[in-house]
Amino acid sequence: MNIGPTIKVAFRALRRNRVRSALTSLGIIIGTAAVIAVLSVGQGAAVMIQSQIGSMGSNLLLIFPGSMNNSGVRSGSGGQQSLTVADGETIARECPNIVALSPMIRTGNQVVYGNNNWSTSIQGVTPAFSRVRNWNVSSGDYFTEADVRTGARVCLVGATLVTQLFLDENPVGQSIRIRNIPFRVIGVLEPKGTAAWGQDQDDTIVMPWTTVRRVLQRSPFSNVNNLLVSVASAEDIATATRTIGAILRQSHRIQEGSDDDFTITDMAEIAKTITSVSSLMTLLLSVIASISLLVGGIGIMNIMLVSVTERTREIGIRMAVGARQNDIMLQFLVEALTLSLLGGLIGAGLGALAANVVSRVNHWPVLVSVQSIGLALFFSSAIGVFFGFYPAWRAARLNPIDCLRHE
């Protein structure tokens, strides 16, 4: 039998029982919509995580001072003051794969402007920081190497400070006070948003590290909280990690066999972990959503069995005029497939819509990909064929005489 009339017959049979067909499809519609929505939100989350990791700076390595062992009492990681700005300079000079490197000295303080004050974090860095963190100013200018050498009382403010401290005035050129020391604001940092771990990255002040150490902390030392290193490409990360380790062990005169007094963390590694956790969650939710697709398939099987019983006489007539078993089977399979595929299409539309609503309401990025829609349609048709098979097979195996006598 040719496929054209078969499809026509299937559509006619489904139209004859509109409500029943719609209700049967509903299971598939809900299942497909759920799968699409979950996949879209999940893929959106993956994109968001990646962009946040990207906003950390590309191919970033963090070097922390190691833990300290003082007469058996061990401090945590970063407890030692072994890592210095000079170490950074050595690494930048000797390690070939490095694009940019900045020391980081962290502190926090109350900041005053006019009648307002605000507690924020203060990061002491070098101008290379903008390259390492991929973080430029939206207005004003970055401070210079000369500012670092002299410990100039200049600073850059994050976007959150502009709203909280300056009440949306233009802060460039204004003077703020930290510990009663006046600092001139020379630039505003581009907004970077919330980090993957929930911290507001824009709630910060950035200034030369020398200014933090000498002016704010009145300390002569140049040990750092960490060193930020940007490596040329992702392939170079492993080599760079080894090279930096060797350089630091040599300059810190660490004996063969004794522990490092520093730790090197690869941000790409962390990114991978977070991404794999989020894709695991997506997978888990998709599996749950697929179960409703499966239940929808059982609904199709149920209704197809009813349909075969109702149309026994029709089957008999078709057999009498020459329909083979395969012709009958194909007819019912096409009917089941039509139900599930229509359900799949409507479900895909609703799922994409739901995903967009979620993105509007929660301000999540949502990615409705062609692959996820293709996958959902493939599965809904597979379910149609799978659950339509048994009723179709039963119809095909009927005896024509019994069918013709059927009332």
Place this chain on the structure above:
Amino acid sequence: MVIDIQQIRKVYRVGEVDVTALDDVSLGVARGDFVAIMGASGSGKSTLLNILGCLDRPSSGSYRLDGIEVSGMGPDQLANVRSRKLGFIFQNFNLLSRTSALENVELPLLYGNPIGHAARHRKALAMLERMELGSRVHHFPGQLSGGQQQRVAIARALVNDPAVILADEPTGNLDSRSSNEIMKLFQEVNAQGLTIIMVTHETDVAAFARRTLQMRDGRFI
């Protein structure tokens, strides 16, 4: 001989008991014949017609249809035989409801060796016009009288150019005027060379046939 059956037996098993519906029946029907088979209900005439129509298989015996042995064929082969060699006419017409007369007549053309949409349409339309139903091709069976419905069924039986037409009580649901009409139609197509085998229990209907056979207890008498 377009139909040649030799010692056909059909035994049904009803519970613990074997019931012999056909008991060594032999029959030859020449091309162009018009045979009426009569008999009381339970005489085996419907069973015989089902076997002749390749809807049922005999328990034993041989059946040659148009020179081909069909008694050992499987379901799909029998479907092919039905599609190419046989046309059926039933007491209750057995048209697909909510399907137009035209599509009902097109039905046999969908199976076996399918032909194109246009050719299917043309053949079915020509056959309905031959049955003087040219003005009713888009009517549903429910909108047609009994006689008209049976004429649609005859058009469906003829559309595939069968070797034999098998009719099971074709006038059983019709009034006498329509019955006469249908039987005249049968004679007409028979005169054009088509072989017809008809089961009936009405003598005046059987009178339209060229010869009449009587059945009782699964045998011809």
